[in-house]
Amino acid sequence: xxxxxxxxxxxxxxxxxxxxxxxxxxxxxxxxxxxxxxxxxxxxxxxxxxxxxxxxxxxxxxxxxxxxxxxxxxxxxxxxxxxxxxxxxxxxxxxxxxxxxxxxxxxxxxxxxxxxxxxxxxxxxxxxxxxxxxxxxxxxxxxxxxxxxxxxxxxxxxxxxxxxxxxxxxxxxxxxxxxxxxxxxxxxxxxxxxxxxxxxxxxxxxxxxxxxxxxxxxxxxxxxxxxxxxxxxxxxxxxxxxxxxxxxxxxxxxxxxxxxxxxxxxxx
Numbered sequence: 001x002x003x004x005x006x007x008x009x010x011x012x013x014x015x016x017x018x019x020x021x022x023x024x025x026x027x028x029x030x031x032x033x034x035x036x037x038x039x040x041x042x043x044x045x046x047x048x049x050x051x052x053x054x055x056x057x058x059x060x061x062x063x064x065x066x067x068x069x070x071x072x073x074x075x076x077x078x079x080x081x082x083x084x085x086x087x088x089x090x091x092x093x094x095x096x097x098x099x100x101x102x103x104x105x106x107x108x109x110x111x112x113x114x115x116x117x118x119x120x121x122x123x124x125x126x127x128x129x130x131x132x133x134x135x136x137x138x139x140x141x142x143x144x145x146x147x148x149x150x151x152x153x154x155x156x157x158x159x160x161x162x163x164x165x166x167x168x169x170x171x172x173x174x175x176x177x178x179x180x181x182x183x184x185x186x187x188x189x190x191x192x193x194x195x196x197x198x199x200x201x202x203x204x205x206x207x208x209x210x211x212x213x214x215x216x217x218x219x220x221x222x223x224x225x226x227x228x229x230x231x232x233x234x235x236x237x238x239x240x241x242x243x244x245x246x247x248x249x250x251x252x253x254x255x256x257x258x259x260x261x262x263x264x265x266x267x268x
Contacts, residue, residue, distance in 0.1 A: 002036040004028060008047040015054065020066065020143060021199045021228070023221040027069075034068045067146050074111045076118050076156070077163040079214060082243045083122055085264060090210060090241065091126045102135045103127075106208045106235070108198060109216030110140035113151025113191070114160060117183050119212070120190045121164075121172050139208075141196035148193045154183035198228050204235040211236055214263075215245035226254050233257055236267045 004012070009028050016022040024031060039050050053061055077083065094103060103123065107116040116138045127134045142148050161169055161181055173181040198216070211232050217225045232242050233256050242257055242265040244250065250257065250265060257265035 001032070002039045002044075002046060004032045004047050008051065011051055012047070015051065016069070017221070017224070019199065020197060021224040022066075022069065022219045023224070024069065025221075031069065035065075038064070038068065063145050066144050074114045074215075075159070075163060076114045076161045077165070078114065078118075079246055079263070080163070081246075082212070082214075082263065083118065085261075086119075086122060086210070087126060091123075093239075094209065095127075100135075101133050102206075103137070104206050104208045104237075105136075105138045106204075106211045107138060107140040108196075108211060108213040108232075110142050110148075110151060110193070111144075112147045113140065113154060113183075113193070114156070115212060115214070116140035116151075116191045116193075117154065117172075117187060118164070120187045121168050123190070124172075124187065125168070136190055137206075138191045140191050140193045142193075143195065143197050145195050148195060151193050154188055156181050156183075198231075199224075202231045202235045207237040208235055208240060209237055210241045210243065212243045214243060215247065217244065217248055222251070226251065229255050229257065233267060238267055240267050241265065242267075 009031070012031055013024050016024050035047070035050070039047065042050070042053075044050055044053075054065060105116075105119055105123075107119065110116050119138055120136075123136050123138075127136065140151065142151075155176060156173075157180055161173065169181070172184050172187050174184060176182050198213075213228075213232065217228065220228065229242070229250055236242060241260075244263050244265070246263045248263065250259075252259050255265070256267070258268045260266050
């Protein structure tokens with residue numbers, strides 16, 4: 001196993017924090033464990049050689065690095081309280097007050113697509129895409145091109161869709177030859193996937209009614225997290241919402257968002 005020196009560890013931590021906001025200051029064992037074999041396979045003798053390669057800004061290499069160091073664990077209908085709130089509070093409000101009949105939702109850190117596709121199914125179920133004049137756009141981003149490729153493909157295991165309501169499983173998927181589940185085109189067409197680094201400026205042409213950023217900011221330190229939350233605030237429409245993971249919190253005295261309930265915040 002290739003060992004990580006103290007200097008290499010500090011350089012790794014600085015590189016990942018400066019460029020991607022990811023806090024690895026307490027993850028030395030994880031870095032060593034997940035990257036040693038990769039470094040050996042590349043014929044390198046130490047982490048310094050690997051870091052030099054990363055600093056050349058090789059997109060493919062950086063994608064591999066991010067995939068190795070972040071966990072992309074997700075499934076359909078995860079943390080269902082958010083979806084309940086959408087159906088019972090947000091959608092009825094929009095139906096009554098949204099005269100333009102446009103709905104913009106951002107799934108930030110969408111991983112392999114389960115979250116944005118769940119949102120598309122929920123919206124279709126409520127607003128009936130084909131039977132109404134609603135213009136719905138779901139913008140789904142992640143830092144990893146690798147997981148976005150899987151998201152665009154839209155093929156999932158039975159385990160991944162296990163939490164979905166039964167009618168959704170029947171209505172929005174087609175079973176594949178190898179017993180997997182393919183998201184139907186009528187759902188896929190409402191989701192746009194794109195690589196985006198949350199450290200970059202957020203220049204939203206149309207502001208969002210709801211932003212989902214769940215179980216993503218656990219990788220960030222407190223300062224980075226607040227900077228991102230404040231950027232989300234600027235990208236949200238008045239009366240819009242930010243949904244975060246139930247294991248995450250926002251310092252209310254540092255954010256302009258109003259706390260509504262656990263993991264739900266509003267731009268009043």
